[in-house]
Amino acid sequence: MTLSPSEAAAVDRLANKYRTGDYHPTGNAGGFGNNGHAINFPAAVNDIGIALAAAAREATAAAAAAAAAGGSAASAAASAVGTGTVDAALAAKQPLAALLTAIASLATAAGKGLYFAGIGAPATYDLSSFVRGLSGVGDAAGLRTAIAAAGTEGPEISSPLTVKSGTYPEIRIATTVDGTPDQRAFKIIIDHPRRLLAIQATSDFGSYIRNIIQFGHDGQISAAGDISISKPPGTNRSFSIYSDGIPRWSVSANSGSEGGGNTGSDFGINRFSDNGDYLGTSMFIDRGTGLITMSGGLTSDGPVRYRVYTRGTLPTPAAFTVGWAQVSNPESGKSLFVYCNGTAWVYIDGSAVTIA
Numbered sequence: 001m002t003l004s005p006s007e008a009a010a011v012d013r014l015a016n017k018y019r020t021g022d023y024h025p026t027g028n029a030g031g032f033g034n035n036g037h038a039i040n041f042p043a044a045v046n047d048i049g050i051a052l053a054a055a056a057r058e059a060t061a062a063a064a065a066a067a068a069a070g071g072s073a074a075s076a077a078a079s080a081v082g083t084g085t086v087d088a089a090l091a092a093k094q095p096l097a098a099l100l101t102a103i104a105s106l107a108t109a110a111g112k113g114l115y116f117a118g119i120g121a122p123a124t125y126d127l128s129s130f131v132r133g134l135s136g137v138g139d140a141a142g143l144r145t146a147i148a149a150a151g152t153e154g155p156e157i158s159s160p161l162t163v164k165s166g167t168y169p170e171i172r173i174a175t176t177v178d179g180t181p182d183q184r185a186f187k188i189i190i191d192h193p194r195r196l197l198a199i200q201a202t203s204d205f206g207s208y209i210r211n212i213i214q215f216g217h218d219g220q221i222s223a224a225g226d227i228s229i230s231k232p233p234g235t236n237r238s239f240s241i242y243s244d245g246i247p248r249w250s251v252s253a254n255s256g257s258e259g260g261g262n263t264g265s266d267f268g269i270n271r272f273s274d275n276g277d278y279l280g281t282s283m284f285i286d287r288g289t290g291l292i293t294m295s296g297g298l299t300s301d302g303p304v305r306y307r308v309y310t311r312g313t314l315p316t317p318a319a320f321t322v323g324w325a326q327v328s329n330p331e332s333g334k335s336l337f338v339y340c341n342g343t344a345w346v347y348i349d350g351s352a353v354t355i356a
Contacts, residue, residue, distance in 0.1 A: 003054055006050065007051065011054075019032065020032050020097065020099060022034035023040070037103070037114050038113075038135065041114065102120065103122045106122060107124070113125050113126075134146055170187045171189075186202075186212075187200045187202065195217035199214070212224050212225065234258070236252055236253070237253045238251060246274070246276040248271070248272055249269065249270065251268075252268050253268075254266050254268055262287055263288050266284060266287050267284070267285040269281065269282050269283045280295055282294070282295055282296055283295075306337070308328050309325055311355055317343050317344055322340055323339075324338070324340075325337070325338055325339075326338070327353070330347070331347075334351070334353075
């Protein structure tokens with residue numbers, strides 16, 4: 001049998017290179033395991049095609065020679081290649097492998113990859129061009145570049161992202177200025193010694209500034225600055241305190257409409273029952289007037305101080321509505337404390353206060 005150099009090389013690879021063991025670039029370059037099939041299976045199929053084409057060509061030539069000589073095709077083929085050569089080729093052939101037979105039975109198509117659902121159970125899956133491209137990336141920097149360049153075809157990262165492991169593993173997110181990562185960044189860091197997770201801010205030079213917010217292993221949360229709750233007007237905005245997932249208290253700005261004149265979004269401290277049902281608003285503050293309403297009364301362990309007015313500086317009853325005040329210049333024989341009933345100021349004895 002006369003083979004071309006490429007045909008001889010294909011037959012040699014089929015006989016000596018491809019194996020079922022784990023792939024290793026130097027120790028077992030023809031292995032199918034450990035994802036070696038991604039490299040070697042397509043190459044093996046190509047080599048099989050080359051060998052089959054060569055065998056068909058030689059068999060056709062032998063049959064033609066036998067017919068011309070008046071002999072049988074088998075004897076001519078044996079004569080052409082030699083009985084020893086055929087025996088040697090049969091002895092060197094790869095034994096029938098159930099795994100390769102199973103792989104050969106799969107319906108392949110463009111954009112399909114090969115994986116194993118179990119031992120000796122090959123299957124195919126959809127394999128995008130983006131993922132195929134990642135298989136050729138040699139390091140983490142190249143992987144980040146490939147992902148960033150993928151656009152809408154793969155995960156999109158608009159800012160440089162770095163991940164560092166060790167005692168203080170962190171994820172660093174930075175902006176990009178003219179294609180160069182800016183040193184100003186935010187970092188999410190795990191502080192193993194102190195057992196906390198923190199979100200940090202860095203300076204223009206990349207150095208640590210502060211923990212903006214940190215979450216302790218014991219559940220404690222602390223922040224370096226103000227914590228804001230922002231939602232559209234007409235919605236309830238609140239901060240709640242729970243016991244084992246059941247609300248106990250909430251501090252809120254209510255959903256009252258902001259219709260102008262400083263109305264709406266009034267402040268309240270609300271309480272809840274053992275099963276989490278709303279019980280009422282213990283303290284309500286009108287945003288426009290500043291009036292505080294206590295629903296359950298007020299108990300003080302110390303003196304309660306009232307604002308002191310003169311009779312001439314008392315607020316108009318319509319503006320003050322209902323409540324107590326103190327005057328520094330009561331009329332002769334009258335009490336220091338006066339009461340607004342919504343229409344007038346009166347002394348404790350019920351007589352009207354002379355505004356002067």
